[in-house]
Amino acid sequence: MRVDIYKGRHTTTSDDAVAAFGEAVFAVAAHRPAGDPLGTALRLDPTLISGHALKGFGSVLLGKQENFATGRAALADARR
Numbered sequence: 001m002r003v004d005i006y007k008g009r010h011t012t013t014s015d016d017a018v019a020a021f022g023e024a025v026f027a028v029a030a031h032r033p034a035g036d037p038l039g040t041a042l043r044l045d046p047t048l049i050s051g052h053a054l055k056g057f058g059s060v061l062l063g064k065q066e067n068f069a070t071g072r073a074a075l076a077d078a079r080r
Helices: 015-029 035-044 049-061 065-079
Strands: none
Touching: 015 035, 015 049, 035 049, 049 065
């Protein structure tokens, strides 16, 4: 179990994936693009559920119909 800088717990063995996820969370909170650090986190650990959740929430929160497919795909990836 890994813990990120925000005290979130992750069931990954990749410290680098957790660090990249923390950067993505910071980017979202700062209203900055989070695609690069989030992509890095998911590339380092494709099973990082929190990464898929952030990707899905980010897509759906934009409130545009064309982004809902990305949100659904992130949900499906997190469920695997």
